[in-house]
Amino acid sequence: MSYDDPHSAVPKPPDLQALSAFVDEALPDEAHAAVLEHLAQDSAAAARVADWRAQKAALKALCGAPVADEASFIVVRAPVPWWRRVGLAACWLVAGAGLALLLGPLGSRLPDSLRGHEPMGFAKRADIAYAVYTPEQRHPVEVAASEEGHLVNWLSKRLNRPLSVPSLQEYGYSLVGGRLLPGDAGPAAQFMYENPEGARLTLYVTDMGDNEAAFRLFREGNRRTFYWVSDHVGYAMSGPISEGKLREIAIDVCSDLGGKPESWQ
Known part of the structure; x- marks a missing residue:
């Protein structure tokens, strides 16, 4: 079929x-x-x-x-001689060793995605969900913002906890709507926002077993995700905007949802 x-x-x-x-x-x-x-x-x-x-x-x-x-492009590369491949491999090996020595004392100051820290699973899921659904023009969400009451009630029942949708109007983003997604060990919710230029941000919410308050950054391409856990709920704010602006929005969202962002300062 x-x-x-x-x-x-x-x-x-x-x-x-x-x-x-x-x-x-x-x-x-x-x-x-x-x-x-x-x-x-x-x-x-x-x-x-x-x-x-x-x-x-x-x-x-x-x-x-x-x-x-766009048309489809096929890039055809001329075969590289074996002796050149060996030389390049040796150069990269030496460069990699030097980079490791350079980053060693700086590792604790780098974001998670650059110092090898494995981000929590829900942060990766949030990033993938952002990449998959925000380009959608016909089906970006399951329930539109015009039915916000129904959206919140439905997702609250599926996640078995009361949810609320923080407003991002002061940052120029309006709610588009939301959808239900599979999480690491149960359902997850995604709320999508959009500004007048069409740029989008998402808030991903899912249950978590642990309750750490760490505030971390995950990067993938030009996308950034700030994620944290509060009251056994994982939150992830994703978007391609500047790191400083996304952090500011994430801090406000955490505060609106009852978290304690002052512990991140």
Whole structure:
């Protein structure tokens, strides 16, 4: 069965061609929605889609053409002689050793993603969810902001705890809506915001067993995610804006949700 067949009772997971068509916004509405549903359950496929979208953005920046008008590019490289490959490998080995010596005394001052600290699983999930859903124009959320009451009640029941949606109006971002996602060990919620220029931020919320108050930064490409745990709930604020501005917003969100951001200072 195929994602192009809207009458398939149990569609197969999308193949590479279907995922590529999804990234190019070339699937019919029903097939598009089916792939979206699958990505919410398959983190590997979601990560692949996120990578492809990042490549499309890089091509856009390189070629100066709108993403919607992009053609597919195949880069053909001339084979590198074996002696050159060996030389390059040796150079990288020496450079890597030097970099390790250089970063050793600075490691404690680097963000998690640069000093080798493994970020908490929900931070990675939040980043992938941001990369997958924020480019969506037709289906960015399951429940729109026009039904905010229903959205909050629904997600509160699914996460089995009262949720609230912090306002980001003072930063120029309005609520787009939200959706239910799978977390590491249960359901998770994603709330999406957008400013007048179309830039988007997301707030990811999920239950956590531990209750540490650490405030950390996770980076992936041009995306940044500030994440923390408060009252056994994990929160992650994701977006491509400047680190300082995202941190400011995350601190306000933490305070609005009953956290204690003063412990981060």
